[in-house]
Amino acid sequence: MIGLKLDDRDLKILSLLSQEGRLSKADLAKRVNLSPTPLWERLKRLENAGIIRGYNADISLKSVAPHIEVFVTVELENHKAESFQAFERSMDRHEEIVACWAVGGGFDYVLQVITRDIDSYQRLIDTLLEGKVGFARYYTYVVTKPVKLRGAPPLKFLLGRDLPDGSAGDGTE
Numbered sequence: 001m002i003g004l005k006l007d008d009r010d011l012k013i014l015s016l017l018s019q020e021g022r023l024s025k026a027d028l029a030k031r032v033n034l035s036p037t038p039l040w041e042r043l044k045r046l047e048n049a050g051i052i053r054g055y056n057a058d059i060s061l062k063s064v065a066p067h068i069e070v071f072v073t074v075e076l077e078n079h080k081a082e083s084f085q086a087f088e089r090s091m092d093r094h095e096e097i098v099a100c101w102a103v104g105g106g107f108d109y110v111l112q113v114i115t116r117d118i119d120s121y122q123r124l125i126d127t128l129l130e131g132k133v134g135f136a137r138y139y140t141y142v143v144t145k146p147v148k149l150r151g152a153p154p155l156k157f158l159l160g161r162d163l164p165d166g167s168a169g170d171g172t173e
Contacts, residue, residue, distance in 0.1 A: 009033075011159070017052065025039060071110060074087075076136055125140075
């Protein structure tokens with residue numbers, strides 16, 4: 001939110017889209033009590049500010065293709081700024097690395113990897129090790145089953161309050 005002041009209507013738009021991403025613009029405009037043109041202008045402003053980063057489908061991968069999901073904790077060999085920058089740049093080169101977080105504590109990064117099988121995961125790790133991205137050590141955690149999957153929590157939890165007009169910010173009215 002740096003540099004962009006969000007009003008309650010903006011927050012309502014974000015809340016609805018985070019829960020119901022396929023809402024038509026007409027339906028969204030009606031639910032936030034705006035006409036289509038002002039809604040469109042707000043959406044563009046939120047997108048241009050990087051607050052709305054994209055619109056995605058939540059796909060059940062197990063229904064589409066065999067795959068494995070792996071979380072990897074990584075500790076880098078050295079902790080110089082250029083080492084972190086080089087590691088972070090290298091993450092974009094591998095499509096199977098679907099998420100990477102810099103973390104505090106005992107490790108430097110946590111990676112989320114989704115790939116075809118354990119062999120393709122091992123080839124990825126071998127490539128990273130051969131590419132000298134700075135691993136001191138890494139630990140692999142294979143996901144055996146998803147227990148809870150959800151995007152961001154309802155905005156009311158982050159804001160510490162319900163949204164105006166009685167909306168809880170969780171997609172319910």
